[in-house]
Amino acid sequence: MRRSALPLVLVVSLLFSPVVFAAADPTYTALRASRPDGRTITLTNYVFDRDVLHFTLNGKLHLLAPVEGKTSGAVFIGQGSYELKPATNYERRQLAINSGDDKLTSIVDQFDSAVFLGTALVAAAEKAGAPVAGTPDQAALSRWDNYMKRQRKDLHTNMHVRLLQELLNKDEPVFVGWVDGKKYPPAALIVDPRGADDVRLTPLNSGGEQTMMVVIHDTRGGVWYSARYKSEIESGKGTVYAPLADAEHYFIDANIKGAELSATTVMTFVAGANVRVLPIDITSSLAISDASFAPAGENPTWTPVAFIQEEKKEDPDAAVVFPATLTAGQRYQLKLTYAGREVLENAGDGNFTITRRQNWYPNVGTFTDMATYELRFTTPQKFEIVGVGEQVENRVEGDSRIAVWKATHPIRVAGFNYGKFKKMSQSDKDSGTTFDVYTNPGTPDIITQINYYLAAAAEENGGGPENIKVNTASLAQSAMADGINTVRTGNMFFGPLADKRVAITQQSQWFFGQSWPTLVYMPYVAFLNGTIRNTLGLNGAKDFIDNVGAHEVAHQWWGHQVGTKTYRDEWISEGFAEFTAGVVAQQTGGWPRYNDFWEKARHNILDKPRAATISNQDAGPISQGIRLATWRNPGAYDSIVYSKGAYVLHMLRMAMYDNKNGDTAFMEMMKDFASTYAGKTASTQDFQTIAEKHATQSLHLTQDGKLDWFFSEWVYGTDIPKLASKLDFTDSGNGRYKVTGSITQSEVGDNFATVVPIYVYFEKNSFVKLGSLVLVGNTTKPVEVEVALPKKPVKFAINAMHDVLAK
Ligand SMILES: [Zn+2]
Numbered sequence: 001m002r003r004s005a006l007p008l009v010l011v012v013s014l015l016f017s018p019v020v021f022a023a024a025d026p027t028y029t030a031l032r033a034s035r036p037d038g039r040t041i042t043l044t045n046y047v048f049d050r051d052v053l054h055f056t057l058n059g060k061l062h063l064l065a066p067v068e069g070k071t072s073g074a075v076f077i078g079q080g081s082y083e084l085k086p087a088t089n090y091e092r093r094q095l096a097i098n099s100g101d102d103k104l105t106s107i108v109d110q111f112d113s114a115v116f117l118g119t120a121l122v123a124a125a126e127k128a129g130a131p132v133a134g135t136p137d138q139a140a141l142s143r144w145d146n147y148m149k150r151q152r153k154d155l156h157t158n159m160h161v162r163l164l165q166e167l168l169n170k171d172e173p174v175f176v177g178w179v180d181g182k183k184y185p186p187a188a189l190i191v192d193p194r195g196a197d198d199v200r201l202t203p204l205n206s207g208g209e210q211t212m213m214v215v216i217h218d219t220r221g222g223v224w225y226s227a228r229y230k231s232e233i234e235s236g237k238g239t240v241y242a243p244l245a246d247a248e249h250y251f252i253d254a255n256i257k258g259a260e261l262s263a264t265t266v267m268t269f270v271a272g273a274n275v276r277v278l279p280i281d282i283t284s285s286l287a288i289s290d291a292s293f294a295p296a297g298e299n300p301t302w303t304p305v306a307f308i309q310e311e312k313k314e315d316p317d318a319a320v321v322f323p324a325t326l327t328a329g330q331r332y333q334l335k336l337t338y339a340g341r342e343v344l345e346n347a348g349d350g351n352f353t354i355t356r357r358q359n360w361y362p363n364v365g366t367f368t369d370m371a372t373y374e375l376r377f378t379t380p381q382k383f384e385i386v387g388v389g390e391q392v393e394n395r396v397e398g399d400s401r402i403a404v405w406k407a408t409h410p411i412r413v414a415g416f417n418y419g420k421f422k423k424m425s426q427s428d429k430d431s432g433t434t435f436d437v438y439t440n441p442g443t444p445d446i447i448t449q450i451n452y453y454l455a456a457a458a459e460e461n462g463g464g465p466e467n468i469k470v471n472t473a474s475l476a477q478s479a480m481a482d483g484i485n486t487v488r489t490g491n492m493f494f495g496p497l498a499d500k501r502v503a504i505t506q507q508s509q510w511f512f513g514q515s516w517p518t519l520v521y522m523p524y525v526a527f528l529n530g531t532i533r534n535t536l537g538l539n540g541a542k543d544f545i546d547n548v549g550a551h552e553v554a555h556q557w558w559g560h561q562v563g564t565k566t567y568r569d570e571w572i573s574e575g576f577a578e579f580t581a582g583v584v585a586q587q588t589g590g591w592p593r594y595n596d597f598w599e600k601a602r603h604n605i606l607d608k609p610r611a612a613t614i615s616n617q618d619a620g621p622i623s624q625g626i627r628l629a630t631w632r633n634p635g636a637y638d639s640i641v642y643s644k645g646a647y648v649l650h651m652l653r654m655a656m657y658d659n660k661n662g663d664t665a666f667m668e669m670m671k672d673f674a675s676t677y678a679g680k681t682a683s684t685q686d687f688q689t690i691a692e693k694h695a696t697q698s699l700h701l702t703q704d705g706k707l708d709w710f711f712s713e714w715v716y717g718t719d720i721p722k723l724a725s726k727l728d729f730t731d732s733g734n735g736r737y738k739v740t741g742s743i744t745q746s747e748v749g750d751n752f753a754t755v756v757p758i759y760v761y762f763e764k765n766s767f768v769k770l771g772s773l774v775l776v777g778n779t780t781k782p783v784e785v786e787v788a789l790p791k792k793p794v795k796f797a798i799n800a801m802h803d804v805l806a807k
Pocket residue numbers: 551552555573574577
């Protein structure tokens with residue numbers, strides 16, 4: 001991505017700013033300046049235990065200068081060690097994968113210095129011995145300065161925002177241990193009662209998992225460990241903190257000039273408990289120049305608010321600090337003014353790429369927190385805005401265009417596309433949905449590139465009439481067809497969407513589509529036909545290109561109508577969207593194309609990419625979410641969350657399919673799920689509960705009506721069975737046939753249960769499900785059955801519809 005090297009000059013907004021410029025928060029300033037102040041605690045065989053972390057320290061703790069009467073950290077110099085004993089087998093497995101030691105049972109390492117942040121460790125150590133005053137130790141000071149340099153230059157995470165929260169929001173003690181181990185790469189060991197993702201070292205939405213090990217390393221880095229407290233896992237009970245702010249409405253008044261965006265956002269929100277410091281998510285490419293707040297209501301009186309946002313090249317995580325604790329449950333408005341040049345990127349000939357789609361406006365949580373929106377854009381007259389929701393205004397005023405878009409029911413995230421657009425609209429009677437396809441009428445750089453490659457390829461082939469060119473308008477029709485097919489399929493399987501209009505807009509990124517509520521961003525390559533793809537040598541991307549349209553439109557249900565609770569539930573968005581793409585393939589290409597879709601998915605799941613040291617299936621279960629992507633196999637996340645996630649839903653569909661009622665039971669389950677969780681977030685457990693309500697007899701392997709067996713095998717497990725069959729038949733006369741043989745399951749755990757369907761084939765592509773056989777563990781079961789059939793069969797076989805994911 002191209003970045004502007006020019007510093008931002010905010011003269012205009014400063015001159016016209018109606019409020020007094022807020023001073024920096026003094027507590028933050030003091031915290032930020034706090035270094036070892038000479039107080040030390042000598043530790044001898046001092047043991048510090050917090051959840052699954054066990055530290056032993058021999059040496060000196062050099063305390064940071066206190067702020068507001070509390071010590072928020074210390075430098076340790078001496079002999080130290082730690083052990084992390086994972087609370088679950090999933091996390092033990094994840095540690096084994098990340099560390100590269102497959103036999104690993106716990107992480108044990110030694111260090112001779114460390115930086116501890118938060119009040120937890122110092123408060124505990126003070127009980128072991130009172131601090132002794134002295135002059136600051138040079139080694140401790142330099143260790144601290146090194147840490148601060150790292151926070152700003154490498155981590156780009158402002159840990160002081162979390163420390164300020166701990167002090168001013170009166171949080172339970174936080175523990176962060178920065179250790180440079182002797183065996184493992186540098187790591188942060190975190191125990192945060194609000195959830196370890198609150199320290200913002202990782203974008204993971206961990207749903208309150210308090211304990212985390214985040215490793216900082218060029219190749220091996222990542223979240224090695226993340227789990228709830230061991231005590232909570234064992235008792236099955238836990239506390240999840242309510243968010244600090246629940247946003248209800250955003251009013252974004254934005255001005256675009258060239259590639260610069262400047263804006264003022266007013267967020268209306270309900271305050272949670274004990275809020276003085278409120279972290280704000282906004283891209284570091286946008287510099288905040290002003291912040292103020294007011295109680296919600298007509299004619300607000302704005303009070304300046306201190307804000308935190310360090311230099312964008314350093315640790316720019318933003319936050320605001322209210323002058324006093326907000327009243328919990330009360331409604332407020334927060335107004336932030338900001339500007340920057342990197343949210344939009346010029347893509348040539350009047351087109352722009354929106355590069356910061358999730359945090360181009362200050363927010364307190366997209367995707368998990370729903371709100372209504374009003375987006376008001378002032379742009380040069382020749383450009384158009386395509387926003388989320390409905391366009392309520394689009395007028396020209398002098399050289400400017402003013403466009404207003406409103407989302408009147410709560411959505412998870414707001415966004416827009418921007419440039420010169422040609423709009424093509426079509427209302428589909430069948431689905432009741434209108435599609436607006438926006439294409440770029442000019443020649444954006446990417447089309448110039450594509451045509452350059454096409455011309456070069458034609459020349460190589462001797463030129464001539466096959467010299468083909470693409471233009472953006474010709475690409476609209478295929479997007480329209482994808483959209484209509486997907487919404488028809490979605491309506492039939494999942495029920496109707498709240499919004500009856502969807503915009504599909506072109507974007508310049510090659511291999512990347514994205515879906516916002518009512519607004520889909522589609523890559524140009526998705527619209528190229530087979531001949532052009534072939535000429536460009538893009539056949540390897542055929543599956544992506546075939547399915548990306550349906551996948552992105554399907555996110556209107558999965559991801560937007562129904563959100564996901566945590567990163568462990570991400571398959572409910574990505575896997576379900578991918579499943580939908582499979583069903584759309586079936587609507588356009590029949591059962592053979594559907595079957596082919598799952599054969600490709602199966603290969604993808606079982607594959608071991610060339611650069612990987614573990615196969616996709618061994619990278620972990622679906623429930624590890626994005627953490628499946630490790631240095632051992634970076635692509636495993638896609639294969640498992642997208643493909644295997646989709647396959648799990650397909651397996652439920654096939655198990656619930658019956659020759660008489662078809663997909664009725666499955667559709668009822670999906671519609672129930674989509675409507676029950678519309679506007680909410682769902683976890684895997686939530687989906688399992690709905691599935692149990694609708695499960696057909698074929699899925700009831702246990703007497704308790706539960707589907708624990710299915711979800712623990714497929715969502716929380718990694719085993720994939722190998723299935724083999726040997727089935728013969730003899731004609732018994734009178735239309736009766738005797739089937740004999742056996743079915744074998746292998747390569748699974750002892751309790752792994754599979755319902756193996758048996759099909760009878762009358763011709764190559766004509767088959768009917770006859771029944772099924774339950775296999776548990778590694779076993780061979782005999783088949784001996786006599787059946788009456790309407791005509792002479794060709795053969796009997798298992799798993800004809802990829803009913804069960806198998807090797
Ligand atoms: Zn997706």
